[in-house]
Amino acid sequence: MRLRAVISYDGSQFSGYQIQPGKRTVQLELERVLQTIHKGELVKVVASGRTDAGVHATGQVIHFDSPFTLSMDSWRTALNVQLPKDIRILFVEEVAADFHARYHAAGKTYRYKWSLEEIQSPFERNYTVHVDRYKPNVELMKEASVHLLGTHDFSSFCASKTSVKDFIRTVRSIDFEWKEESNQLHMVINGSGFLYNMVRIIAGTLWEVAIGKKNVDELPGILQSCDRKKAGKTAPAHGLYLEKVEYS
Helix, strand or coil: CEEEEEEEECHHHCCCCCCCCCCCCHHHHHHHHHHHHCCCCCCCCEECCCCCCCCEEEEEEEEEECCCCCCHHHHHHHHHHHCCCCEEEEEEEEECCCCCCCCCEEEEEEEEEEECCCCCCCCCCCCCEECCCCCCCHHHHHHHHHCCCEEEECHHHCCCCCCCCCCEEEEEEEEEEEECCCCEEEEEEEECCCCCCHHHHHHHHHHHHHCCCCCHHHHHHHHHHCCHHHCCCCCCHHHEEEEEEEEC
């Protein structure tokens, strides 16, 4: 049967999701445990997309195939018992044999977190980006973000080291949430799909607008230029969370 799982992981101690020679990755840990369960047989895991080193996930989606007919709760328990504590299986279900976690994804939601605490807790250092010396203008961020909504060529918001040929993507929404109890600002972005580092570059660019390094009216020109150098800096990885993957 083909199984789909929703997983969560703390990206702090991983070199990203995808397997890399000699490095600890989320995919490596998942396949290691599945190989043990399948008595030495390699079981390939496919994810909705890869995340970079330091990036977290609260709703990543994977699929894999297995000849075992365990109940869904048994699958979740069997995996969680053997996985390291920084990866958790939240939900498992059987899906159609042709389901594909990556190719069938219809949209994704990411969350980016900034901390404005004067003194950041050492327990938050890997999970929010500390920006205590700034007072961001969130209204300007909202105004600037409107220019990014819709379907555009997002070449300006894609890391240069990519093999992708099609840079057209659709951003459906960008919202900002102020978490008063923790003194945090969150950006929540939803779209049909995202280019390499696209969310972090959007976060970095909108942050520069918020602190006065860029103007709101620069955004249309940045988009139209298709020039990565025109956009802002790539925001740090540890503030980013893959929150949800949507399927039609």
